[in-house]
Structure formats: C-alpha cells, structure tokens
Amino acid sequence: MNTFLTSLQTFLPTRLTWPIAGLLFTFVILLAIIIARYIVTRLEHRDEELESSESTDTDIATDTDIQRPRADSARDAFVFNIENDYLGSDASRFVSRYKRGSIIAVITLVVSILCASLLVSRPSTINPQQANNSSRDIILCLDVSGSALAYDRQIIAAYSQLVNNLHGERIGLSIFNSTSKTVFPLTDDYSVISNQLNHAYDLLSRVQTQESIDAMSDEQYQEVNDWLHGTQNVENSTSLIGDGLVSCTMMLPQLENSSARNARSASIVLATDNVPSGKQTFTLDEALQIAHQARINVDALYVGSNQTSNSQEAQDMRTAIEANGGTYVDLNANDTVEDIVRDITSTKSGPQLHDDSSSLIDAPGLIVLISIIALLVFVIAAGRIRR
Template identity: 45%
Template sequence: MITFQWPFVGLAAAILSLAVIVAARLMDRRSDRRHPPEHDPQVFDLSEAWESERGSAILTRWRRLNRLAVTMLAIVVALSVVLLARPSQVSTGIHHSSNRDIILCLDVSGSTLPYDRQVIDTYLEVARNASGERIGLSIFNSTSRTVFPLTDDYDLVEKELSEASSTLKDVQSQSDIDHMSDEDYQKISDWLDGTQNRKDSTSLIGDGLVGCASMLPGVVYGSASSQSTGSGSSETTGRQASILLATDNVTAGDPTYTLDEALAITSKASITVDGLFSGPSDTLDGEDASTMRTLITGHGGTFLSTTAQSSVQDLVRDLESRRSRNDRELTRASVIDAPAWWVLAVAVMMALWLATAGRLRR
C-alpha cells in the first residue's frame, strides 16, 4: 500500500501550482482586453486564411496538439506534486542474525608453518559457511599479531585468508624455504612480522591463546602466577564467543601462560576453544597431540586434525549446529521510499510533452 511521508508538502505544491495557473489565465485575459484585435480592411486578415479548407484543417490540428500539450504538462505537474509528497511503502522481511564471534587463532612457528596452509584452507571453509558471525584472525609465535579484527565483512575475510594461503603455498619443508625466491621469502617474512619479538622462545601456545582471547570484547585476565581467570565476553556483551586454535602443541621457551592456564581463562570467560592439530599425521597419537586433545575436550571444546578431510567437515558441521542454536530470526518492518513508477511516469509524460511541443513549433 502506498502512503505519503510528506503529504502537506504535496498539498502545498498542488495549491501553488493551481494558483500559478489561475494567475497566468487572468493575466492572459487582461492582455486580451487591453489589446483588442484590430480589423483594417487594407491589411490582410489571417482569419480569412483559416476559413479555407486547408487552413481550417491546420488550425484544427494545432488546437488539438495544443490541448494535448497542455494536458500532458498538467499531468507532469501533478506527478511532480505526488513525488514531492514522497510516496512510500512498508517493507517487511525476515532477517537472520547471529550473536556469535569466532577468533581464528593460528600458530605460525617453524614446526607448524608447513601445515598452516591446510589450516588456513580450513578457516576459509569455516568463513564461507558463516552467516551473521563476526570473524577475526590472529597469528602467534613468541608474540601475537592481529591479521584482521572481528568483522562480518566476509569479502575481506576471504581476501585475507586467500592471500595468506597463496603466501604459504610453497612452504612445505625447509628445502622449499631454502630454494624460494627472495621475493617470495620477503612476502612470508612480512606476513610473519611481529610474531617473533621474544628471544629464545617459539610457539608460546598459552600466550598465543590468551592474545586471541583478548580480541574478544569484554575479556579481562590477570597473571598466570596469581591464577586469576578471565571474565567478560558473552557475560558482558551477550554474544557467544569461540576460538579455533590451530597448533601442534610444541612449546619452546618460558611462556607466561601454559595452555592449561590459558584454557582456564577462556573457560571462565565462557569462550569455547576448539583445537585443530596442525602437525604430521604420524604424531597425532604422540604426547603433545594427546595432551592438547585432553585439555581441549576437558574444557568443552572439540579436538580435530587438519590432516583428515572428515575432520574439517565435522568442524563445519559442529559450528553450524552451534549457530542454529544461537541464531535469531527477526521480522522487521520499515518504511521505504517508493518513487520508481512515479518517476517513470513523469519521464514518459515529459518526453511526450517535449515531442508534442516540438510538433507545435513546426
């Protein structure tokens, strides 16, 4: 149903247009009275020419075209008045929204770098199946770097992840690194910049996880020594939060937080941490992988391996099931301008009036 947002403006414009037409008509009549037609028998009288058969036909056609042009112009004015009143309609629709944040947390130490492209491809699969969530990416070694903050701009997410995958495509072994071009090596170095700022330390997994958690709004945490735990995120923002941690759980150095302490912080803050084991498939049953599995599942997360395609599908399925539980379906109504047909009508009538006016001039 069409309504008008500015009906009084349209009414005012209609009254003004009518006043202009009446004023023009009155002025035309006064002009006729002041200058009555003169009939001089010695001057050629045009009225006699119009009385001829051809002249009469031309005059009749001119009068019809004139009336048609006036009618069209009146319609253009009327339609313009309608447009000034802003024709509108109510638009209703069902909007799906998700109140969940996902942080992609990637270990980029030397032991995991050859497997990080697989992880990033998994992240891409997660991003392509996202619907309404905000996604962020952080990479870490001895220190963390935010690649992109939480965003629901999926074009940006896919662009960043695709570029990262392309950058790491030739990093499969130390031999690949030794034989790559200076340009490719520089690209990798630039991408990893900011993740190795502590000497004699690599893959500080607990610190990396805490750094990823700090990207979530409302997370507060203390020192590991005091065993203080974090709070915030879903408790303060009302949004579900999860972290997708990809690592081989091989730590070298003295971290501020162990993985167990970091998971205690995220658990206290109601953040779900899922683990992606990014290492050789033959180490999946080793001590590091087993410890990671125990800690992740012990805090309510899911443990998967990027080496198995079924695991990636299980991860996507698990994330989708969580989303379906947290999705909100909202019916929203909004008033929107609906000038399309009116503008088209004005354009058509204006074109016809111009064509008619051009014919009159000839």
Template identity: 45%
Template sequence: MNFEWRWPWAGPVGLLLAVVLIVVWMVFSSHRHSKIAQLPVYHLDEDLNIEHVVDQFHQWRLLGRTATALLVVSLLLSLATISRPSTIDKADERASNRDIILCLDVSPSMLSYDHEVLAAYQELISNFKGERIGLSIFNSTSRTLFPLTDDYRLASDQLKKAGDILGKVSSQDKIDRTDARTRQDFSDLIDGTQNRKDQTSLIGDGLVSCAAMLPGFTYGKSNKTPAQSDKASIVLATDNFSGSSTYTLASALDLTHQAGIVVDGMYAGPSANEHDETTIQMENDIVSHGGSYFSVHSGKPIESLVQGIEKRKNQDEQHIRRTALVDTPGWWTLALAVLVVLWICLAWRLNR
C-alpha cells in the same frame, strides 16, 4: 504475513471529525439559503426546457454526483492510510552473523603443517556466508595478518599468499634449497611473532591475542556469561608444543569462555603424538569449554568444523527471532492517488 492497523483509532477519530465538519457546513449552508429564499426568485425552467440543455444538465448532475462519491471514497481511503495499515513479518531478525578468528601457530615445530592448515582455512571460508573473518599468527608474540572482514576475496588471497610462502619452508630440505627472495618473504610474514627471546609457541598467550581481535573482549574477567554469546568463534590450529607462557591454554580458554567466545581446536602436529597425554588434555580443555576438537589427519575435519559453526549459528538465530510490524501503505496510497486524479479530471470537466 498477518494484516493489522497500527493506529486503529485514527480512522474512527478522522471519520467523526469529517462528519462534524460536514454537519457544520450543512448548517451554515441552510442558514444562508434561508436568507436567499426571502429574495425574489426568477425561474429559467421554461427557457432552459429544451432537449440539449436538459441532457447537459443531467450530465452535469451525474458528474457532480460521481465527483462527490470519489471525494467520499478518497476520504475513507485517507482515513485508512492514516490508520497505518501494516503486516506482521515473522521472519528472523539477524543483527549480524558470527565473527571468526583464524588463529595459527607459526612456531618452527608447526612449519611442516602450516601450509596444510592454511589450505584448510581456505576451504573453511568457502562455506561461509556473511561471517566476518580475521587471521592472526603467533609464536612467542602475535601478529594480525588481516583483521575482521567479510571481504572473502581479500581473505582468500591473503591465506593463499601465506600458504605459498609457508609451503616453501615446510621441510628442512626445502629450507636448505630456498632462495633469498623466499627467505625474505618468510621473514616478512612472521615478522613480529618472535619478539620474546628464548620463547616459542606460547599457545595460551597466542589464543588471548587472537581473542583480543574480537569486539568487546577485555583481559581479565568479563561481565558476560556463556549464554550471552556475541556469536564469536576462534579456530585455533597448533601442534600443542607450548613454551612457558603467561597464560596456559586452560586459563586462556577460561577467559574466552567468560567472554562468550567459542574456541574450536585443530590439532596440526605429528600424527604419532595425537594420543599423547598433553594432546588429550588439549582436547579435553577445548571440549569442556564448549568447543569442538579435531585433527588435520582425520577425515574431513573442515566439514565437521563447518557443521559445528552452523549449529551454533542456528541456535543463536533462534534466540533473536522477532516479529516486526511493517507499514504497507502501497495499495492504499495507489488507490487514493488514482481516485484523486479522477476527481481532478471531473472537477475540470464540471468547470467547463
């Protein structure tokens, strides 16, 4: 914290004006006294020259001088307050934290892993402070489960609810033994994600739909560059089994990259397919566009993702570091108020 005056010229200007007014007052006062001096003057010194009266007079004169001193100091404090005493706050100015979209593939091939991914998402949001989170699920089309929000309790409840439902259909054996209520819950959950016939797991289209949940994203080319990031991220969880989509994963990543959105990839398919050519291509596409890639089968994937998000968050905050000039009239105003109250008390005593 560094102290400075925001209007340093106001004090001297005010002091100069006060001096001019005092000089003018003294000139008129002396002129009036010169006229009075021409009149007969009767002195009461001898009549008032008794001990009690002299003590009262001395007290009156002391109070008068003290009141005058208080007025002078109050004037100086007023001029100081007008000059706007301020401190320089060098703390970081944070307009907002990162917006994060959780983008989940709910195609049939992912049902065995979706409840694990949702559990990982719950662990992920437990590490957030201030970020806004949204969740979108997709198959041939997309559906928003909840939009961007910083209500972590709501987000956690929705993730748990969806995870419980998907956990009951995570295998063919569980599907065969499921009851009517569970089937209805599952149907309600994925309703709106299968609106294109004979199509499934359109990863590129799903990613673009998730990006559309972020403010400022537009389909097509963006005027923004990656350096102009809006502090937005997407966590894409998929097994990389894609149908014939309008957008390939690479073209969808191009769009998000142009819009300043970082996409982190979470592979959630069979561990045996982690080293397939298509899976490696998915990793290369995500990493080449500035995102991080990991598998749910690897050790501590959520910790790696949180570290990546925090690292990017810290980089963004370095770019928006500002110094702010903050008015701090507190003690000056308090001192001025105390002096004015004392002066009022003295003036009241003098009038008596």
C-alpha cells in the same frame, strides 16, 4: 505463507516517512488551484466588461440610425424561458446527470490529490526480519612455531574453504609463536580475507619440507620471514599456546563488551600441536577459561604427525577444549581438506545468534490502487459532463 505476509506488509502502510513533504505538496497544489481559479475569474470578468462595452457602443450606433416601427410587444415577440424547458423529462435527466457527474468529478479529484500527497509523504511499514548471515565473529588462530609450521599450509587451505562457506560473518586471522601477530583484524570484506589467506598459503607452501626450504631464493625467504615477523619476540620460548589464545581472544569485542556478546556470537578456531616451550603467562586451561567467561567458543584443530595424534599433549588438548564446550578435530583423522572443513563447520563455531532486526520498507500499494481508481472515475465523470 511468509511471502504472502511480506507482500501484504508492502501493500498496507502503517506510517509516513516524510509527512512534512506531503503537507507541503498539498499546500502547493491548493495554492496552485486558488491562483488558477483567480486567473480564470479575472479573465471572465474582463471578457464580460469587453462584451458590455461592445454592447453599449452598438446601442449608441443604433440610436443614431433611422428609427423603424416596432411590433407591439408580447404578442409579436417570442420569449424563451429556460425554467419552462427544465420541465421536460429529457432536460431534467440531463441536469441530474450533470450535477451527479460534477459531484463525482470533484470528489475523485480531491481523493487523487490526497493520494498524491500521501505518496509524496512516502508511506511505509515495519518489516521484521531474522538475519542469520552476519551475526558471527570468528578468529582464525594459527600456531606458526617450528613444530607446527609444516602443517600450517593445510590449515590455511581449510580456513580458505571455511570462509567460502560463510556469508557475512566477520573474520580475523592471528598467528603466534612466542608472541602474537594480527595478520588482519575482524572484517567482513571477503576480498581482503581471501587475498590474505591465498598469500599465506603461497608462503607456507615454501616451508613444507626441508627440501622446499632449501630451494627458496633469498627474496622468497625474506617474504616468509616478513610474514612471520613479530611472532618470535621472546627469547628461548616457542609455541606459547595459552598466550597466543589470549591474544586471539583480545581481538574479539565480546571479551570486554557485554552488548557485543548479546548481539553476535564469537568463536575462535585454534590450530596448534599443543607443544609449548618456555614460560607462559597463561596456560591453555587459563586461556580457555578467559574465553569461556566471555562466552567465546574455542574449537581446536590438532596439527602434527600421525605419531603424535595419540600423544599426551594431544589428549590434554582434547580434554581442555571439550571441557569448555568446544570441539576437537584431529587433522590426521581427515583424508581431505573438505573433510576438515566439514568438521569445522559442524563445530560450535557454526551456530549463530539469531539477529532479529526490523527494516523500514515502502508500502505504497494501497494508496496507488486508490489513486488509480479515483483517476479513472474522474476521467469517466469528466467525459460524461462534457457530453
């Protein structure tokens, strides 16, 4: 049914996109017809003048010849009167057919010109659409403190598969320890997103265990250090989760822009073990309140060992996330990355705002059909006139 309605919309125009172009086209066509008619009329007059001149010359030449006796007028000469010939039934039918054909030819030619003018004006219609693909902003918020770093490779793998399941959403990545660093801001350039996540995955694979850390070359160590640079600017503090979450929230335009909140849904996927160390500017609960007030949904991935899944920190994190409408996912409860991705996509980060939009589409169907019919009728009528 929707396909039929869309086809009908493209067939029936409701407006002209370039009306001035259509008017100019009509003016040019009319001007060309007037000029052509003027030229033909001038040529006909010139031919008549030439014939008249030749006839005069012939009469003068005849007068100088020897005069021959002429027959006595009406009795010897046959005079043809075309009005008498019109009285015949065949001639009458021919004249009527000629007049009808001429009228039809003129009308269909005018219709064809008007249709051409309308087509130049680009007939179009409004096509309302409901677009769901590009109405979300998602920030991937990753804890890179020492206690979480060994598990971050698995998180990046889950993020990568999550991105593969998205279409048109804007994605950003921020990492934090005592301070935050934006790896890449919100973007819908999926080649950039994939390249950045793959690069992060390769780097984090080197810090999975102490053995892999010890096996790094100086160059590899420097690459990891460069990627983490800017996340440890506060001394004697690590994993300041509340501050890190606020920094992720600040990457979203919905935090301060109410129109952005109405236009796009906003989500943060927070991955942490919830083990802060040091004085935080914002606690996790305070950071969640800030996000909640801006209608930014926060879902959480708990990273840590099996032994810590039931720790007080994990329980506090679950309670805080769920109290603010988010979903809590324990990585230790999932056997594979696919399970993690399934859990993420089932969270509140999944729903999208319906972005009702309209687009202007060409709708020349009806006018093209009328012009084709008019041209066919014109060709038939002109052919009958010639016969």
